[in-house]
Amino acid sequence: MPLLVMKFGGTSVADLDRIRNAAAKVQREVERGYDVIVIVSAMSGKTNELVGWVEKTSPLFDAREYDAVVSSGENVTAGLMALTLQEMGVPARSWQGWQVPINTTAAHSAARFVEIPRANLDQKFGEGFKVAVVAGFQGIGPDGRITTLGRGGSDTTAVAFAAAFDAERCDIYTDVDGIYTTDPRITSKARKLGKIAFEEMLELASLGAKVLQTRSVELAMRYKVRLRVLSSFDETDESSGTLVCDEDEIMESKVVNGVAYSREEAKITLVTVEDRPGISASIFEPLADAGVNVDMIVQNISEKNFEDHQGSVTDMTFSVPINQVERAKRAMEDARAAGRIDYDELIVDTEVAKVSVVGIGMRSHAGVAARMFKALADENINIKVISTSEIKISVLIDRKYMELAVQALHDAFGLEAA
């Protein structure tokens, strides 16, 4: 029997009506001949209520107890979804993490999958059950305690089940109807993609397109799980949403498939740093130790202070998440006080944004960067920092130009047309 995994997030199961709506989508797939594993989140708001209680009770909480409390939200939804399906005449059974069992590491609140044995669910499917409703976001650790998976855990649960059960597809029902070439709020020309490659989705996910958690896409890529993102609230059919799949499945890919952006960036420049071997390590080790996630890095020869210094000097520029600026500043000042590095000045610019173009077609096409820079130059947008990967080019620009840059790049790479 072919098998599908269907995942419904918190807003898709927020109340009994929405659970019924989601169950109807499951029923339709059963009628098409699928066995279905449904992964559910907690009803929206419930997890926050539980987390609030835990944090109020114990600010430095024991993660084992946090997991035991917080996982209960998903258990409730799983039972209610199974009952709703039964009420529709679909043989269904709920499964909590320990019942499957979903074996994870012992890292409470941030556990990772170890193994999902198929025997228990397979037995129930063999007995004529058509649907297994599994509580997402949770598992059981080696010590027999309940674990949770951390942010995005339910998406990751869905992908893990799809991999373990050789699912034909893993459908992620959410509150958007697919992946777009860029944010439709920024340009009405944004177009929904029919397909997108795992690698592209990963770049988009980590760049701030918040539809799928990076971790679930990584797992899908590793196990070649075909992921489909589609809306819980629309009528959906076989072709709805966006399929995230192996690039082999995408016949003819454009050079660029999406334009992503992030406002949550800050640029830090260390002015007049000694240009010697090992200087990069001296700067970035203290930042790493302080838990600062450095993203883009540029080093450029500075002329202006040359005469004051023995040997050559450089300016070092890097970007960090805007909420880590203070931590980064302190790490640099401490490193200077400890004599590990020296610089004349530390300049913070929080009025920046990152704009990126992403596409697996870049690998085989030259000139993408030149086309990107020209499009920005035509709008008189100054580029402050550049970084590239095999399938992505990112630039840091003044934040006030962000929307303009996204629109210009969307046009320049012809993303409006399918």
Next chain:
Amino acid sequence: MPLLVMKFGGTSVADLDRIRNAAAKVQREVERGYDVIVIVSAMSGKTNELVGWVEKTSPLFDAREYDAVVSSGENVTAGLMALTLQEMGVPARSWQGWQVPINTTAAHSAARFVEIPRANLDQKFGEGFKVAVVAGFQGIGPDGRITTLGRGGSDTTAVAFAAAFDAERCDIYTDVDGIYTTDPRITSKARKLGKIAFEEMLELASLGAKVLQTRSVELAMRYKVRLRVLSSFDETDESSGTLVCDEDEIMESKVVNGVAYSREEAKITLVTVEDRPGISASIFEPLADAGVNVDMIVQNISEKNFEDHQGSVTDMTFSVPINQVERAKRAMEDARAAGRIDYDELIVDTEVAKVSVVGIGMRSHAGVAARMFKALADENINIKVISTSEIKISVLIDRKYMELAVQALHDAFGLEAA
């Protein structure tokens, strides 16, 4: 290490403040040198919310899924209580039914205990944990599915753990401060009992004193678990509340220890029934088949219709719960239509109440019934039906005299004085 079981009901853990208050009572026992097993109910209101969702989703719900959903309320409290104790510096761990495991029968929503193995909790106590917080009301069935125990399940869980772990005592924290000689709302002379025997408590529990569920008292009596009922909201010490214990522990018992009452009674009389062998069975079998709980039964020779009948005749009077009157009437009418019984008339009296005196001292003291009847006669209260057991005498009277009867009996047996 001596061990205590402490059970907190829904109102005792209704919010984080009350959980903290309950945890302080646990901490105090730990400081006295006890290992403690804490049994918790769901925060008050939570179980009703969950039951409401299930019933709305599926009026004829699958009891397995009902149990999976409804048990989650206790899991939340268990985790929060463990966190609260940890925050106070008490090493504590939460336990869900399947983790202990609490093995039950497969009778979902009305499961019974099969076995509670000690190994897992004993191991944790051995590792230095002082408190195991166990989710009440739940267990795990032979098929690995979650079960619940039905009404009063958390009290019963507490007693079962006290039996399995040879607890020195099982303290039931509730919203009253003990067991009284009668309802203090009926007479201000009602006195809190220091001790009461299991058998007496059983009679009082089933007679409508709603502090402890009958089932938990039965279990306590079978395993000789010393039960203490005391208030969650008062300051409590070693001598607080009422100890429910074996009668051997009660040095000098009064003849009567309590006066119970129930308004939920109705009296049914079948007038002019043939008085032949087997007539009782012909009447009470159809009632039992219809699920009617017959309580008191009286058969008395009726003179008035004697001449109309061949052979002797009788009137048969019995009492049933007031909400089963219609069902009882239909069962009798059907039995008459089927020719199984015959009677001239069926008279229902719903304006009655049952008043009982209870005491293990009755076994060795004659004259209790006479003293009871005289006390009622002195108040001109007419007795309609009498039934007795070894340690209890119950009478059915007009409901309007109920409070007066309770007060008169409380005085007559000197219950005000300790």
